[in-house]
Amino acid sequence: MSSSSRHAGMGNLSQEEAIEGLNKLLIHNDKDEQLNKEVETKIEKLISELLGTTPHDCHPVKRILGGFQSFKTNKFDVYPELFGELAEHQTPKFLVFACCDSRVSPSNILDFQPGEAFVFRNIANLVPPFNQLRYSGVGAAIEYAVVHLKYVENILVIGHSRCGGIDRLMELPEDGSTDNDFIDDWVQIGLPAKAKVKAEFGHLPLDEQKRECEKEAVNLSLTNLQTYPYVRERMAKKALALRGGYYDFVKGCFELWEVKSIITPPIHS
Amino acid sequence: MKQRFLSFKKNKYMKDLELYEKLATGQTPKFMVIACADSRVCPSSVLGFQPGEAFVVRNVANMVPPYENGPTETNAALEFAVNSLKVENILVIGHSRCGGIRALMSMHDDVEPSGLIGSWVSVGMNARVKTKAATHLLNFDQQCKHCEKESVNCSLVNLLSYPWVEEKVRNGELNIHGGYYDFVDCSFEKWTLYKENNLRDESGKVAVKDRAFWF
Numbered sequence: 431m432s433s434s435s436r437h438a439g440m441g442n443l444s445q446e447e448a449i450e451g452l453n454k455l456l457i458h459n460d461k462d463e464q465l466n467k468e469v470e471t472k473i474e475k476l477i478s479e480l481l482g483t484t485p486h487d488c489h490p491v492k493r494i495l496g497g498f499q500s501f502k503t504n505k506f507d508v509y510p511e512l513f514g515e516l517a518e519h520q521t522p523k524f525l526v527f528a529c530c531d532s533r534v535s536p537s538n539i540l541d542f543q544p545g546e547a548f549v550f551r552n553i554a555n556l557v558p559p560f561n562q563l564r565y566s567g568v569g570a571a572i573e574y575a576v577v578h579l580k581y582v583e584n585i586l587v588i589g590h591s592r593c594g595g596i597d598r599l600m601e602l603p604e605d606g607s608t609d610n611d612f613i614d615d616w617v618q619i620g621l622p623a624k625a626k627v628k629a630e631f632g633h634l635p636l637d638e639q640k641r642e643c644e645k646e647a648v649n650l651s652l653t654n655l656q657t658y659p660y661v662r663e664r665m666a667k668k669a670l671a672l673r674g675g676y677y678d679f680v681k682g683c684f685e686l687w688e689v690k691s692i693i694t695p696p697i698h699s
Numbered sequence: 700m701k702q703r704f705l706s707f708k709k710n711k712y713m714k715d716l717e718l719y720e721k722l723a724t725g726q727t728p729k730f731m732v733i734a735c736a737d738s739r740v741c742p743s744s745v746l747g748f749q750p751g752e753a754f755v756v757r758n759v760a761n762m763v764p765p766y767e768n769g770p771t772e773t774n775a776a777l778e779f780a781v782n783s784l785k786v787e788n789i790l791v792i793g794h795s796r797c798g799g800i801r802a803l804m805s806m807h808d809d810v811e812p813s814g815l816i817g818s819w820v821s822v823g824m825n826a827r828v829k830t831k832a833a834t835h836l837l838n839f840d841q842q843c844k845h846c847e848k849e850s851v852n853c854s855l856v857n858l859l860s861y862p863w864v865e866e867k868v869r870n871g872e873l874n875i876h877g878g879y880y881d882f883v884d885c886s887f888e889k890w891t892l893y894k895e896n897n898l899r900d901e902s903g904k905v906a907v908k909d910r911a912f913w914f
Contacts (some may be wrong), residue, residue, distance in 0.1 A: 485808070490729065490788045490874070491889065497747030498887045505744070505883045517796065517883045530776050532728035533750045535743040538711070541703045544744055550736045551757040552772040553779055562815070567772050569758045569815030571736050574798060578816075586700075590776065592723065602790035610782070611766075614777030662897055675700075680723045682712050684704040 477693040505544075513544070522548045527651060529555045531534045533679055534590045548575045548582065554595025555587055558619045565619075569658070576660045576670070581616050585655060588675040589648040599624055600636065601670035623650040624648040645685075648674040652689050706727040719750070728754045733773070733854065735761040735790045735799065739882055742792065754780045760799025761791055763854035764822045772857045774861070781864055781873065788890075789858060792878040793851040800847045801826050805840070822857075826850035847887075853875040855892045868893075877907075886914035 460491075466614050508525055524547035528536045536542050550571040557572075558565040560685050575582045599617040602624075608614040623646040652672050655661050664670035672689040712719050724862035730753040732742045742748050742755055756776045764771050780786045793800075793837050803820040804827060811841040825848040834842045859865050879888040 475793065491891075491911070492874075494746055494878070494887075494889065495911075495913055496789070497744065499723070500747050501745050506882075511887070513882065516739050518737045530754050530756050531782070532726045532748075532752055532754045533722050535741070535750070537741045537743040539704060539707050540700065541707055542738075542741070544739045544741065546738060548736050548738045549741060549757050551755050556772075562818075565772065566815045567758050567762075567820035570799070570819035573815045574759055575736075576763055578798065592725075594783065604777040612770045612778045612780055615770035616772055631771060634810050656828075679719060682708055682719070686700055 451569065468546050469645075480696060498518045506565070506607065516545045520545055520548075520579070521581040522546055522575075522579065523581055523583050524548065525554075525582045525585045526550070527557055527585070529588070529590055529593060529595065531593065532588060534588065534677055535578055536588060539677055539684070540588075543639070548579060552600065553613070554593055554620060554647060555589055555651065556595070556616070556619045556647060557654045559654045572655070572658050573660060576664060583669065584673065585661070586673050586675055587648050587651045588677060589654070590677040591644065591680050592639065593640075593644050596640055596647060599647075600627075600640050600643055618649045620647045623647040645674075645676050648676060656689075707739055719736075722751045724785065726751055726754070726801050728752055728780075728784060729787045730754065731777070731784075731789045732756070732764060733758070733789070735759065735794055735797060736766075737794060737797065740792070740794045743888070745887075754784060754786060755805065758804070759816065759819055760784040760792055760797055760823065760850065761854065762820070762822045762850065763801075763857045765870055768822070777858070777861065777864070781861075781867065785872075786853065787872070788876060789864075789875050790878055791851050791858070791877045792845045792880055794879065795844065795847065795881040795883050797843070800850055801843050804830070804843050804846055810880045822851045823853055826853040829853075848877075848879050849897040850877060868892050884914065886912065888912045 446476060522545060524542070525651070526536045526542070526547045526549045528534055528549060528551050530553055536547060542549070548571070550568065558570055560569065560571075595613075595617050598613060599620045602618065620643070623643055627639050627643045627646050627679070632641050634642070652674050655672060656665065661672075663669065665672070674687050674689070676685045693699045703828070725913070728751060730748070732746075732748070732753045732755045734740055734742050734755065735808055736757045736759055740755060746886075747753070752758070756773055758773055763773055766774070775874060780789075781815070799820050800823070802816050804824050806817060806821070806827075814863055822845075826846055830842055830846040832847050834845045837845070849865050855875055858875050859868065864873065864875075868875060877890050878890075881887075888906045893906060
């Protein structure tokens, strides 16, 4: 656009002129909203670049709309057959447990497309042991995915680096006191993982212990998954595989491992 | 799985290294999103949330239980998002053909919910009651659709039962929005909740503003 090349040549005054000009365009666009949403989004992006702000600073509703428009234009309308089929039913092969952390969306890092993965996200990607009275939220997700969806063949629990939930778990006061309503109650599901890490890696600095606990908590969740009767049943039929993953966004790497149970041949004395 | 991650690393992570390095030091998402675990409704896909933008809780039927129900995974995440991360917006997104809502609507009256699904979706019981009252002339599918939206409203009202949420909404530090993604015709409806009169007034009615429909 000619206004941005003016900015490059002439300094601050033309930047203001450019922003003013672009704002005027936006006002005109408002009158004909439906046709010009894409243009509007592009102009807003240009304004924010000129102002030195990031696109993320824009109004939240505009942000949501822009995202939806982009999805509709670039995916939904491009693959009508796929989305038509998905509208009728979902047949995901994966049940994924991941953290709520804004940096670790499984669709992003593992490129899951619509219809591929039933995804449950909670603090520190914890799966509590089977309990009919508590934690029905997690249990409901497992029951729905394994019993009702029927096509799920894989459960994947993904931990990640610098997890706030694991941080809190490792820093839980020894005397059981708490300064929050619900967070501590939730993260203490991970206490067995913390105990294991303290026993094996207690000599390491706290930060490194936290990294170990992020992975150990995944293993704990994998163990707890096996206390759900429907999970055990499918595993016994070899119809369900359990895997753990760890996404390290500091180093940009991903580890994957699998749960395998082995029954050894008879041990003779 | 390896191919998928390496593709992400090559096409996204390495191309935007500065962003990812900054995110590695801390997250400051402006949104908390509560969405269904359904494989078709990932907020990153449907609303294009990029790494760092949205703290996302996904559970069966995108429900938020009220404060008085006690600890759950959903309100632990809510507390973290509101009090530690200090998000500015909470968005609860419902969707079409939701299995969890169908299970809620299929429950028999006066019978204890069975299984963990039943226990969980009964959080939405108010939505079911309101739906049954408003739509008794419609067929079951239409009733479920009504309940999918009513349940979002129920969750939004439940959000206000948390004192630290209510306080921030009252001070204008936090906005709560409802959304409904219909993947049959690819449309998105959104609205913002507010309380008429003073929020301190317990009898203040909850109302909706800024409703929009995008298709």
